[in-house]
Amino acid sequence: MSAPLRVEDMNVSFEGPLGATRAVRGVSFAMNRERLGIVGESGSGKSTLARALLRLGPGRVDCRAMTFDGIDLLDLSASAMRALRGRRIAMIPQDPAIALNPVMTVGRQIVEACRASERVAWRGAKEKAEALLERVGIRDPERIFRAYPHELSGGMAQRAMIAMMVIAGPDLLIADEPTSALDLSVRHRVLTMLDELVTERGMGLIFISHDLDLIASFCDRIIVMYGGRILETCAAGELDRATHPYTRGLLAARPRLEEPRRLLPALERDPAWLEDAP
Amino acid sequence: MIELKDLEVWYGRGADRRAAVQGVTLRLEAGESYGLVGESGSGKSTILCAVAGLARDWRGEIRVGGRARGRGRKSVFARQLQMVFQDPYGSLHPRHTVETTLAEPLHIQRLGGVTERVGAALDAVGLSGAFRYRYPHQLSGGQRQRVAIARALILKPKILLLDEPTSALDVSVQAEVLNLLVRLKEEFRLTYLFVSHDLGVVAHMCERFAVMQEGRIVEETEVGNLRRGALSHPFTRELRQAYGGYRRHG
Numbered sequence: 161m162s163a164p165l166r167v168e169d170m171n172v173s174f175e176g177p178l179g180a181t182r183a184v185r186g187v188s189f190a191m192n193r194e195r196l197g198i199v200g201e202s203g204s205g206k207s208t209l210a211r212a213l214l215r216l217g218p219g220r221v222d223c224r225a226m227t228f229d230g231i232d233l234l235d236l237s238a239s240a241m242r243a244l245r246g247r248r249i250a251m252i253p254q255d256p257a258i259a260l261n262p263v264m265t266v267g268r269q270i271v272e273a274c275r276a277s278e279r280v281a282w283r284g285a286k287e288k289a290e291a292l293l294e295r296v297g298i299r300d301p302e303r304i305f306r307a308y309p310h311e312l313s314g315g316m317a318q319r320a321m322i323a324m325m326v327i328a329g330p331d332l333l334i335a336d337e338p339t340s341a342l343d344l345s346v347r348h349r350v351l352t353m354l355d356e357l358v359t360e361r362g363m364g365l366i367f368i369s370h371d372l373d374l375i376a377s378f379c380d381r382i383i384v385m386y387g388g389r390i391l392e393t394c395a396a397g398e399l400d401r402a403t404h405p406y407t408r409g410l411l412a413a414r415p416r417l418e419e420p421r422r423l424l425p426a427l428e429r430d431p432a433w434l435e436d437a438p
Numbered sequence: 439m440i441e442l443k444d445l446e447v448w449y450g451r452g453a454d455r456r457a458a459v460q461g462v463t464l465r466l467e468a469g470e471s472y473g474l475v476g477e478s479g480s481g482k483s484t485i486l487c488a489v490a491g492l493a494r495d496w497r498g499e500i501r502v503g504g505r506a507r508g509r510g511r512k513s514v515f516a517r518q519l520q521m522v523f524q525d526p527y528g529s530l531h532p533r534h535t536v537e538t539t540l541a542e543p544l545h546i547q548r549l550g551g552v553t554e555r556v557g558a559a560l561d562a563v564g565l566s567g568a569f570r571y572r573y574p575h576q577l578s579g580g581q582r583q584r585v586a587i588a589r590a591l592i593l594k595p596k597i598l599l600l601d602e603p604t605s606a607l608d609v610s611v612q613a614e615v616l617n618l619l620v621r622l623k624e625e626f627r628l629t630y631l632f633v634s635h636d637l638g639v640v641a642h643m644c645e646r647f648a649v650m651q652e653g654r655i656v657e658e659t660e661v662g663n664l665r666r667g668a669l670s671h672p673f674t675r676e677l678r679q680a681y682g683g684y685r686r687h688g
Contacts, residue, residue: 201608202579315478343477343635344680351684370608377683413613415642417665417681423617424642427610 164364165213165332166190168225172205172212172388175220183208183219185388191366195358197379197396198368201410205388206368207254210334213366214251215241229331247277250330252338254368256321260309266317267305270324277328285327292323297349314341322350326357332364333357339374351378372399372410387434406433439597439629440466440489440519443499447481447488455495458484460653462498468596471623471630473640473647473661475677481653482633486599489631490521503596513547519597520590525606526582530574536560536585537570543593559588562625563618580611587618597629604639616642637681641665649674 172184184205189196198206212221215233226233228249236244245251253259261269267289274285286305293301296319309317318341325333335354339347355378357363369375375382376399384392384407392404402408409427447459459481466472474482487493489500491507500507503518523529530539540556549555560569563584574582583603590598603619604612616639622628634640640647641661648658649671657671669675679685 201610313478344677345477348680348684355684355686371683372609373683375683377685410609413610415613415616415636415638417638417641420665421642423620424613426614426617 164191164193164229166225166227167213167223169223170209170212170226171222172208172219173222174218183388184212187385187388187390189383189390189393191364191381193358193362193364194381195355195365195367195379195396197375197382198366198385199370199372199375199382199410200385201370203387204385206385207336208388209385210251210336210366210368213334214245214249246273246325246330247328248330249332249334250325250328251334252322252325252336254336254340256317256341257309257314259321260317262309264308265305266307266309266312266320270305270320270327273324274327288327289323292327293320295349295353296322297346315343315346318342319346319350322353326353329361330363332366334366334368336368337370338367340369372414375399389434391433405430439468439470439503440464440631441499441501442485442489443501445485445488445498445500446496447484447493448495449484458653459488459496462653462655464648464655464658466629466631468629469627470646471632471644473644474631474633474650475635475637475640475647476650477635479652480650482650483601484653486521486601486631486633490519490599491515516543516595517547517593518595519599520593520595521599521601522583522586522590522603524602526579526586527574527606529586530582532574535571535573536565536577539585540589540592543589547593549593555592559592562591562622563588578611579607580615583607583615584618587615587622591622591626594626596627597631600630600632602634603632605634605636612639619643637664637677649677 168188170184170187171182173180173182187209200206208219223234267286270289271282271285274280274288290301290305293304298304298319304316304320312320322338339350342350354365358365367375367379376396379396382394382396382399383390384404386406392402392407394402400411412425413427415424442462442464445459445462446457448455449458450456462485474485476482484493488496502515507515537556540559541552544552544555556570557567560567565581565584577585604615607615623630632640632643641664644661646660648655651673657669657674659669663669664678667678669678
């Protein structure tokens, strides 16, 4: 299948009292049913880009073309877009504590997500939800199912959110820092599940993270963002051979277990990285 | 410099009373950097709180600079040790300027020369005088953490208790803050008790570290052993394996 997702010249800007801020600038990429990593520091525009792919604000989106599986996403009516969200393209937001509905039990929210996309009885959806919660390493899924979001730790809420977003079986999953609140052992379980969804079900995955090591080891391909622009794209296995000085600087700034150093090299930022290509 | 003997710390009351730290014994020499590693809820931050006098319900022995720590916070200890917290967005008072924040410990300790001391502390963490009258919302995460470090340093303590001081920061900013901590340690001959979940950061900053699981220390070893992979406890080996990213099966 040829590129399910294709984005051409996407720009997102925010109007403010001091004029417009361009959060995403001229971003173009295409992806297949693969694990695409987007890496960059805070403010690089990666989350704004993720939201814009679903046509979610804030910000004004200008894009020459954006298609998914042959559908023109820019041309879609609001209701058709709503029908597509969750069912075909789902997103795990960065802060699950805010994204979950505080006055509804976690279980009801997951079941709702499931029943919005397929005709299934409450009981069937509940069983599916609990199986998913168990798969992401929640030992007592029944208790979590009955809990309200404020009763969950950050890691629990993050996993509940992941269960909610994959239960409908989307074709493309956008995961914005999906494992940032998770301990290492649980993180591995969640990554394994996402991995299986890609390899077994052929789901496409956009994995957003600031963690270079994680992206390099988990993804197939990496996009490096800075100041709203794509600076570099490379195969994940070849990240250590990245050529852009920003990527090189980030790689060098990580404390390494293997090589003791007294000080870490500071990243020198070049204003030219923010300039538009001629 | 810090000695803990059979430390137990409890949270909650009555039927909800639970031990967060159990049977922890450790010893830090002056000038040493010692790491505490573990997953969330393993008790590593609780140890820092107990040493800082922020835990109420504890048993065992806590000695700082040879002196036994009693209940509650004492101003003698504040002069000797200070804490830097994980979240630079939550640890600074949003309606206090940088100067107010930095001057508060001086007022509490009835110390004079506030203007000079605040200036010196800002200087030590690499912030210019222009930051003196700013509010936290006018600072980046890295700048906030520098202010938190300046506040910790202003009483010229011998010990810093660092609770994940860089985990909320970007890699490049983390590098700057870690470099700052390395320089400050050399300049003021500080002793660090450093909590982190990141083995790379611990290996970079510390000489020795303890691995915690469910409130107990399961392994204490030198960073050299971590580099060589010479680790004895299965949980430590698991952490070491998970470091550096994702490993696919088969």
